[in-house]
Each structure stands twice: as C-alpha cells, then as structure tokens.
Amino acid sequence: MANGVEKESVLxxxxxxxxxxxxxxxxxxxxxxxxxxxxxxxxxxAVGRLRVFSNGDxxxxxxxxxxxxxDKMTPAAFExxxxxxxxxxxxxNVWVIANGEKVPLxxxxxxxxxxxxxKHGNGSHRSHNGRVCHRDEFVRCARCNKERRxxxxxxxxxxxxxxxxxxxxxxxxxxPYDKITCDDEEERASRRVYRxxxxxxxxxxxxxxxxxxxxxxxxxxxxxQTCIDFTRNAKT
Numbered sequence: 001m002a003n004g005v006e007k008e009s010v011l012x013x014x015x016x017x018x019x020x021x022x023x024x025x026x027x028x029x030x031x032x033x034x035x036x037x038x039x040x041x042x043x044x045x046a047v048g049r050l051r052v053f054s055n056g057d058x059x060x061x062x063x064x065x066x067x068x069x070x071d072k073m074t075p076a077a078f079e080x081x082x083x084x085x086x087x088x089x090x091x092x093n094v095w096v097i098a099n100g101e102k103v104p105l106x107x108x109x110x111x112x113x114x115x116x117x118x119k120h121g122n123g124s125h126r127s128h129n130g131r132v133c134h135r136d137e138f139v140r141c142a143r144c145n146k147e148r149r150x151x152x153x154x155x156x157x158x159x160x161x162x163x164x165x166x167x168x169x170x171x172x173x174x175x176p177y178d179k180i181t182c183d184d185e186e187e188r189a190s191r192r193v194y195r196x197x198x199x200x201x202x203x204x205x206x207x208x209x210x211x212x213x214x215x216x217x218x219x220x221x222x223x224x225q226t227c228i229d230f231t232r233n234a235k236t
Contacts, residue, residue, distance in 0.1 A: 013054050013113070014032055022108065035048075036050035038078060038082035048063050056114045058074065060072075077194055090105070091111065092105075134196075135209035137150050141172045143171045143182050148180060155216045157177075213226075
C-alpha cells in the first residue's frame with residue numbers, strides 16, 4: 001500500500017505529456033530526475049542529473065568528468081562549478097534536453113514546484129527529507145596550515161567534522177573519506193566561497209544553512225560542553 005501511495009504521488013508531480021519531450025527522465029520516490037547541463041564557452045558542456053522534488057527542492061549530481069564527486073548541488077552551485085562565465089543566472093544557464101535541443105530550465109515545467117515554494121516560503125531551511133540543512137565547513141591542518149572542506153550531509157559526516165574541530169592537532173591525513181595529504185593543493189579561493197547554502201552558494205551564514213544545534217550535529221555521548229548543553233535542553 002505504501003509503495004502504491006508513493007508511486008501515485010510521483011505520478012501526480014508531472015504528467016507524461018509534460019515530460020514527453022524531455023530526455024533522460026526517471027521517476028524516483030518523491031522526485032523526478034532528468035539529464036541536465038550547463039555550458040561554458042571555455043570548458044564546454046558540464047553534464048549532470050537534476051532531481052526535482054515535490055516540495056520545490058532541486059539537487060544536481062555532476063557528471064562532468066569520471067572523477068567528479070560533486071553531488072547534492074544547488075543549480076547555482078552547479079552553474080558555478082561548470083565554469084559558466086555569466087553565472088548567477090542558473091534558471092537560464094542550466095538546461096535540459098527537449099526534442100534534441102538544449103532548453104533553459106526557465107522555459108520548462110520543471111521549476112513549477114520550486115517557484116511555488118519560493119512564493120510561499122515553505123521550509124526553505126530544510127532539505128527534501130525534512131532534516132535541517134548544514135552548510136559545508138572547513139578545518140585547518142595543524143601541519144600544513146591548509147583548509148580542508150567538510151561536508152555535513154549526514155550524522156556521520158557531522159561527527160567527523162565535530163571531532164576534527166575539537167582536535168588541535170588535526171591534519172589532512174586524518175580525513176577519512178578523502179585521500180588527502182598535506183602535499184595536495186588547497187581549494188581555490190573562488191571555490192571555497194561555495195558553502196552549500198540552499199539559497200545562495202556564496203552565503204556567509206544564514207538561518208537556512210547554519211544550524212545552532214540538532215540531533216544530526218549534536219551527540220549525546222560526547223563530553224564537550226556544546227553537546228552536553230544541547231542534550232540537557234532537549235530533555236527539558
């Protein structure tokens with residue numbers, strides 16, 4: 001029964017007629033996925049997979065190169081990642097293939113739920129699964145003094161960042177999910193600006209991307225004062 005309801009909700013997002021001309025369409029649990037891209041005059045086409053959720057959220061997994069691991073990007077962040085020269089116009093610069101032609105998102109039905117969510121301002125501080133959003137953060141290596149990016153999408157990732165932040169002797173080789181050493185280059189300044197905020201990739205901190213404490217980034221078995229205070233407050 002649950003699968004039937006889920007399937008029905010997906011089918012209600014867009015009709016077959018609306019999606020008939022768009023290439024690479026796949027239907028997921030609560031989203032529609034299509035092939036997308038963004039074109040740079042210098043670097044050519046960067047191709048990805050766009051997920052359109054029924055609550056208006058948009059996520060892009062980049063497939064620009066076989067080794068690219070950028071996922072859950074906002075369209076604005078994908079536009080910037082592609083090297084597009086006239087950035088900050090992602091609705092016009094990010095495209096899908098319809099009838100064999102590149103068509104801007106602004107000229108498709110795919111922004112219907114995004115525009116509705118923006119108009120009503122519903123839940124912009126939460127992701128499509130209802131959890132609080134956390135922007136990417138950086139920790140500086142005690143050995144080489146380079147800043148390394150930490151993604152905070154899951155509780156495990158938040159714990160890794162939490163422990164690294166508390167370790168005054170943290171070094172690049174301690175990063176568990178990326179094979180990084182002190183010899184690797186630091187991210188370019190223009191790239192470090194991107195922090196993963198769902199409103200703006202260049203956000204310096206807002207209520208949409210900065211969490212002041214939740215069950216994803218605070219830990220009941222941690223002895224630091226921040227986690228202790230959160231655990232106590234959560235019980236009262």
